[in-house]
Amino acid sequence: MANKNIVILGGDGIGPEVTAWGNDVLKNIAEIFGHTFSFQNELIGHAAIEATGEPLPDKTLDACKQADAILLGAVGHPMYDNDPSKQVRPEQGLLKIRKSLGLYTNIRPIKIFDELAHASSIKSEILKGSDILFFRELTGGIYFGEPRERQENGEVAIDTMRYSKMEVRRIAEKAFEAAMTRRKIVHSVDKANVLESSRLWRETVNEVAKNYPEVELVHMFIDNASMQLIKDPKQFDVVVTGNMFGDILTDEASQIAGSLGMLASASVGDSVGIFEPIHGSAPDIAGQNIANPLATILSTALLLDISFGMQEESKAVIDAVDAVLKEGYRTTDIAEQQTPKDKILSTDEMGKRVVAHIKQAVSVQ
Ligand SMILES: NC(=O)c1ccc[n+]([C@@H]2O[C@H](COP(=O)([O-])OP(=O)(O)OC[C@H]3O[C@@H](n4cnc5c(N)ncnc54)[C@H](O)[C@@H]3O)[C@@H](O)[C@H]2O)c1
Ligand SMILES: CC(C)[C@H](C(=O)O)[C@@H](O)C(=O)O
């Protein structure tokens, strides 16, 4: 029995469409397991800029600081994507909240539900059995390094890839700790043949590795890792990498799980965690009720487990997703050619099916 306060940041595009179902899943979990969860919706991204002029209003940040956990949808709008000159941008809200809350560890599990092995464009025999846990550094690297500016009358643009040993050490320790509970292999991905920040990364990861003699450490360059991930995903257990490499590699890795609409994540660190699908606001499908809500629903499973220590509740969510997929139900992004039309669901229908399974599974216990 627990009282928890959860802030919901729907954001933009499909964000609010999928967090609505994350919210409903959490509401039902609370009812079934006898917890009291309260929910507070706040603005971030384009929606917040429209309402207040700011991508992360103080009211939102204050509410998040008070919360026990945060569920986030996505930010972003074509208005900014198509106009690089805009100074105030939705993504600044997301970066600021991650930085302000000290969320330096972004955990992105790549797990395939067996039923989806054929939904991917990669051959199923290559995929089957893949289980990768990404640790993406989230508050450093080229996303945050200074200077970042225009020079020479705007003719030159500068971003800075900066890492300190402290930043590398703390994320590497998280990765090695996780590896100790798994297959005990860590791949550290960098570009140490070119970048000084990557040489510091490699040196620091080597130092951390000394405390984990049972764990096999493999250094891999980002270009090779991008190829190996598709060639032989089963070789990977835990992967630790910097902010931008982790962003790109995990979108690539979503094809192992079948779709970007399947990948959940946890952004954790010094304080309250944010739980968020790895996908964006998907303007191409926003407002059509066809987005896959499962990445967000699976993010609630991470929230329950990591922030609330509610393993049974978390498992109830994952089992419900598994059951719905086993029954053959699909959203468009994970449908196959042979999926019957009546099994292809809208966002709302998929959300309802998962919630129904959670209720049903617990009532038969
Ligand atoms: N964490 C975030 O908030 C986040 C992440 C990535 C991109 N973005 C922003 O989102 C906007 C669009 O970016 P993008 O198009 O490069 O990436 P995206 O992740 O929004 O979409 C990429 C492709 O995947 C599909 N897709 C994504 N999520 C899906 C889901 N749940 N179900 C079904 N299909 C799904 C989209 O329809 C699109 O074809 C940009 O403004 C970008 O900055 C935000
Ligand atoms: C929207 C953007 C700032 C964000 C990132 O690059 O971290 C997104 O791509 C993600 O993966 O969460």
Ligand SMILES: [Mg+2]
């Ligand atoms: Mg991304």
